[in-house]
Amino acid sequence: MATMRVARYNYRDQFGEDPTPLIEQVREMLLAGRYILTGEVDAFESDFAAFLGVKHARGVNSGTDALTIALRACGVTHGAEVITQANTFHATVAAIRLCGARPVLVDAEELSFSLDARQLAGAITPRTRAVIPVHLYGQPAPMGAILAQVRDGRIAVIEDAAQAVGARIDGRPVGSLGAAACFSFHPSKNLAAAGDGGAVATNDEDLDRQVRLLRELGQDGQNHHVAVGLNSKLDAIQAAVLRYKLPSLAQWNARRRGVAAAYRERLADLPLRFQRVEPAEEHVYHLFQVRTDRRDDLLRHVRAAGVDAVVRYPTPIHLQPAFADLGWRKGDFPVAERLAAELLCLPIRPDLTRDEIDYVADCVRGFFRGR
Numbered sequence: 001m002a003t004m005r006v007a008r009y010n011y012r013d014q015f016g017e018d019p020t021p022l023i024e025q026v027r028e029m030l031l032a033g034r035y036i037l038t039g040e041v042d043a044f045e046s047d048f049a050a051f052l053g054v055k056h057a058r059g060v061n062s063g064t065d066a067l068t069i070a071l072r073a074c075g076v077t078h079g080a081e082v083i084t085q086a087n088t089f090h091a092t093v094a095a096i097r098l099c100g101a102r103p104v105l106v107d108a109e110e111l112s113f114s115l116d117a118r119q120l121a122g123a124i125t126p127r128t129r130a131v132i133p134v135h136l137y138g139q140p141a142p143m144g145a146i147l148a149q150v151r152d153g154r155i156a157v158i159e160d161a162a163q164a165v166g167a168r169i170d171g172r173p174v175g176s177l178g179a180a181a182c183f184s185f186h187p188s189k190n191l192a193a194a195g196d197g198g199a200v201a202t203n204d205e206d207l208d209r210q211v212r213l214l215r216e217l218g219q220d221g222q223n224h225h226v227a228v229g230l231n232s233k234l235d236a237i238q239a240a241v242l243r244y245k246l247p248s249l250a251q252w253n254a255r256r257r258g259v260a261a262a263y264r265e266r267l268a269d270l271p272l273r274f275q276r277v278e279p280a281e282e283h284v285y286h287l288f289q290v291r292t293d294r295r296d297d298l299l300r301h302v303r304a305a306g307v308d309a310v311v312r313y314p315t316p317i318h319l320q321p322a323f324a325d326l327g328w329r330k331g332d333f334p335v336a337e338r339l340a341a342e343l344l345c346l347p348i349r350p351d352l353t354r355d356e357i358d359y360v361a362d363c364v365r366g367f368f369r370g371r
């Protein structure tokens with residue numbers, strides 16, 4: 001079998017046949033000084049809100065800032081506790097700490113890799129102010145079960161939808177299901193800016209007002225600051241890039257699902273497991289994970305063959321040095337630890353070709369056949 005390089009990203013493809021209109025627009029913006037909270041940002045925010053079926057979406061500097069601002073807007077501050085899952089990206093938990101609050105972890109559910117809703121009741125205390133389910137790898141978290149466990153009106157459910165823009169549960173987009181939702185437009189994500197970017201979505205007027213205040217240093221009018229906020233606005237040029245790409249997103253997500261279905265079919269007879277998806281859930285496959293206790297050997301094998309496979313994430317939150325002061329120990333969240341040891345991401349992009357899918361599948365098959 002001839003060696004092929006199978007990349008994880010293809011940015012050129014995201015700009016379509018002819019990116020000239022976007023490049024012209026960016027040129028004009030650069031020369032005219034249209035940089036901060038311009039009409040381009042308003043236009044993207046309203047298109048993005050319409051895409052999600054929410055009343056408001058506000059562009060901020062990153063997904064991490066979206067989480068920090070959403071938590072602050074929901075009143076999370078020093079002394080509060082915020083519950084999330086042990087198997088998430090660092091930013092989810094960093095944002096909790098950046099608000100001065102204490103992260104409380106629950107374990108993942110073994111088959112779906114989502115936050116295990118059955119563990120929520122045991123983690124809620126009188127100090128709990130928010131719960132952050134993560135729509136991990138593009139798979140919607142079980143929002144019905146989670147919302148059913150969080151009945152106390154003082155606890156906000158904030159969706160970390162950084163990996164799941166466009167995913168749906170029962171036809172309803174993620175990002176419209178909790179008090180607020182946070183998105184990332186980091187270049188690795190399904191909707192990619194040309195740099196950092198993020199957004200907070202909500203249906204709640206008051207929360208939206210807080211988000212707008214907090215992204216602009218707490219300012220409610222020129223030189224009048226009513227809160228200590230962040231300085232975190234989506235760049236106007238990034239808004240133009242995102243608005244140019246947004247109309248393609250649904251089709252890109254559908255193609256990602258097609259790639260995932262092809263992988264699942266081609267790898268079905270191997271000793272591998274896949275993330276479980278319920279019929280009501282529409283996954284958008286930010287990442288395609290295979291699970292095996294021979295993960296590290298499989299990773300070496302496919303990388304040597306030119307396949308850009310990676311591990312997301314090799315160390316669960318509770319074992320990260322940044323959180324050592326919280327006193328978590330190995331063994332505290334056994335499912336998250338197993339997933340960290342056994343998951344491997346195969347390359348997935350909307351434009352992955354049949355040949356590339358076949359090549360990746362053949363490499364994985366070759367590993368298990370000892371070739």
Ligand SMILES: *Cc1c(COP(=O)(O)O)cnc(C)c1O
Nearest residue numbers: 062063064089091092162184186
């Ligand atoms: C990417 C990501 C973030 C953070 O987004 P940035 O834009 O990189 O700051 C937060 N949560 C999850 C689950 C992510 O994947």
